[in-house]
Amino acid sequence: MTTTNPDLLAQVRDGADVGPVVTSTATRGTRILGVLTIVSMVWLVVFGLGFSPADRDQAEAVRILYVHVPTIWVAYMAFVVTAIASAMVLLRSRKGSQASSSLGWDRLAGASAEIGTAFVGVTLVVGALWGRLTWGVFWQWDARLTTTALLFVTYIGYLAVRRLDGTHRQRAKRSAVIGLIAVLEIPLVHWSVRLWRSLHQEATVLNTDGDIDMDGLMLFSLFVGVIAFTLFYVWLMMHRTRVMAMEDLIDDRGLDEALAARRQEGAS
Amino acid sequence: MSVLIAAKDLRVERRSRVVTNQVLPFAGVTMVIFAFALDKETVLEQVAPGLIWLATMFSLLVLVQRAFAIEADDGAIDTMRVAGVDARAIFVGKAVALAAQLLALEVVLVLLAIVLYRQTVPMDGVVLLVTTLLVATCGLASVGTLYGGLAAGVKGRETLLPLLVLPAVAPVLIGATRAVESALGTVGAVVSDGWPWVGLLVVFAVAFGVGGSLAFGPLIDE
């Protein structure tokens, strides 16, 4: 379902030059997804802040987890998508086939990483708030937090590589390499940090490795959260990849125009 | 081929002496100013292994910039590729040269730590210490060469390189520091505790050595 205007359509039929008729990246798929996302997010708030009970140990602070866990979940999923798309970029460009197909994968990788990074950022901040309530501190250097912080910085680096000067193919290949290295790096970092922190068994007051026992309504709220944010991720990806395609197009067109102008100067 | 490239890099260094005249002093200065920031001598003694590796990391960034600056000026890497040189050979060659320079730098840093931070090297820690230096260096050289290749000749590479390299070498920083702590007996660490960390460093070196040589090709091709 595109944004259509019957008068505009009539003009196009009459052959008038009215510019693009499609004026957004929305389609029927995204509208449906969008509605589902909003519904599930509302459901999440209602259950997370309302119907679900307080926790035995954490009291009301457990409610934060209903948004905190979904955000990091989406981030992990996004980075896995980036890795797979990066692998596809490298495989496609190796075969020397159409540049366009590998660029499609490249846009997928880039969009996913952007969303992932944003969500890791939110995870870190919200996690700090939760930590303040449950542990009494905003931050500590345990395995999970340290690795998440490094995860964030690593993908900031990935995004920076995407912004380097160069052709779209260069961008695709460079960031594909970084994207794949990142998914190798992160488990390695996690492993080292786990090993490291296991040496420093602090008082069990701050024991963070034990996962919280959830059941019933609490688990359900968490589940709703994961669904809601996953839907949002897909919706956002659809829009963002379309926007990126247009950005690249305009980029290329700008280059073509510059080249044409240069040639004209040469000719005259 | 890699040998030729490594030899070429080291010859460039021998003639220009940039590392000995600038990078080593930089590392030395870093060790000194750590003492300014961390006032207590007892603290310095305890964190000495960490400071050695911190200074190494900062120097690594400088060394990598240097290693690829010498190529960028003449477009040498592109020339090599056009001439049909395998990207993996270039990677290994540059990594070996980088490792050699890094190793020399680390030895100096350890000596400085012995002098400035009152570290001692017990006899049974020597093997661990040397092994750690060797293995960690291989990992660092691989990471440095890989990201250096990516950032080479690109605007803003000076600021991009640290952003990419430092998170990536976090495992080395963790592992190498713990291993050296065990080797030197700092904060009561025992030599036998250090070997698992060397294991981690080996995994890191292999992962980035292999991964780096494979990834280097796509990175430097246009």
Place this chain on the structure above:
Amino acid sequence: MEDAGFIIGSYVLTFAVVGVLAAWVVRGGRRLARRTPDAEKYWT
């Protein structure tokens, strides 16, 4: 009860980011769609 503040704050922050991302991408889509020819829009 500072707890409530943190909890509400977490939700507000999370949904604010969600909203900002959504607005940014939809706004960008509309702006760029005006500047590109329909033939290239593969989603139609």
